[in-house]
Amino acid sequence: MESSKVYVDVTAEFSKEGVLTPKSFRWTDGSVYEIQRVKDIRRAASLKAGGVGMRYTCIVNGRESYLYYEDNNMWFMERAGA
């Protein structure tokens, strides 16, 4: 079974107030997705992928998806349908 936890490369921005905002990420197939807006930031567990981190609710192509920032400084996402 393919793991539903997918680590991704993320381009992010630090504001001068110290707020970290992801701007885009590269999916496993190599394509880069722009994050239009971050709706919500909170700590949350991902039962699907298995892990805990700061969860960014991102709007990508008009749809919501979760991007998690683990405290090992890595970003992961949940694979859809897994």
Add this chain to the structure above:
Amino acid sequence: MERTILHSDINCCYAAIEHLHHPELAGKPLAVGGDPESRHGIVLTADYIAKKHGVKTGMALWQAKQVCPDITFISPRMDLYLRFSRMAHEIYSEYTDLQEPYGIDESWLDVSASSSIKGDGYKIAEEISNRMKSELGITVSIGVSFDKIYAKLGSDYKKPDAITTMYKDEFRQKAWKLPASDLLYVGRSTNQKLLKIGIKTIGDLARMDEHILVNHLGKMGSVLWAFANGYDESPVRLEDTHAPIKSVGNSTTTPRDLENDEDVKIVLYILAESVAARLRENGFRCRVVEISIRDNELFSFTRQKKIDHATNITSEIAAYAYQIFKASYDWRKPIRSVGVRGADLVTDNYWEQIDLFSSVEFREKQMKVDAAVDDIRRRFGFYSIQRGLMYRDKLLSAVNAREDHVVHPHGYFNQ
């Protein structure tokens, strides 16, 4: 004023955390413990599915496999559990500053003062329970009561993922029918003594004459009688200076036998670096340094030393370890295996008197050096920065430090 005290207990803590990190094992029995590769060791925590099959904490892994053939064993990852424990404490701390951890997975919270803002004890318990689920992905059982003893009984009353109240007007009918052994500090031998004088339940204990109990059990009789009657007044301690684990240690069997002081020094420094880094990562400091030595005929011994100031400074721990070694080994035989351990742990909240003869500035500088090294290693990898000493022998300095912790809750009394 009547207090509102919560006791929160993470259900099957280690197993729950491993389940969260292994979604592919959902619905399957799992136990954390031992070393599944070498097939020895014991079960530390079993999840509810495994428990249903009869797997118990403390069972040998092969026994667990017999009663529950589908079980998956996972080696403990103590640092991960400590991380979750810390995150749980962060959540608790939003409801009260009066928080007293009991082991790694349990905490008492005195929320009396928060009731006016956050709602009554039950409401706070509900909120904590929901946040643990959504933020950490694990469940808790919470007891809500007027003292610590009945709060703990409440959290044990129903598991998993439950909230049980044990208020003053209901603890008699809810808890007095429970066996006396459910009470904190009624272990197997105390329970035997109680049974001998006809006490089976907590209610029996509460209704018994206090003097008879003292005659049979000594002063514990009086304490247990007060526990059972809800007279326990002990406060939830404000400051938490005790670490939830007893020690942090690393040991290694070296790639070649060690033959002189310098060989040992290299290995001690590697181990001390790892021990100190793990102390720092978890916000602990140690007050005892211990070394273990095994020679090439497998004769082994450990020596420890109480140190002047609680520390997590690498160079201090290493220097103490080397000092103990010099004082206790005469080089009759080459050495096969070495271990370093920091024990008698306190947290960063611990404070102590400084004395005239040690330089506070110097120690602060060393702490800054350690913090810088930790940061460099976190970003660029462990081998990105090394002590000069490590270049004296590349073979020895590449050894892997093996982790082990001793986890045990501290006693309820006089901590």
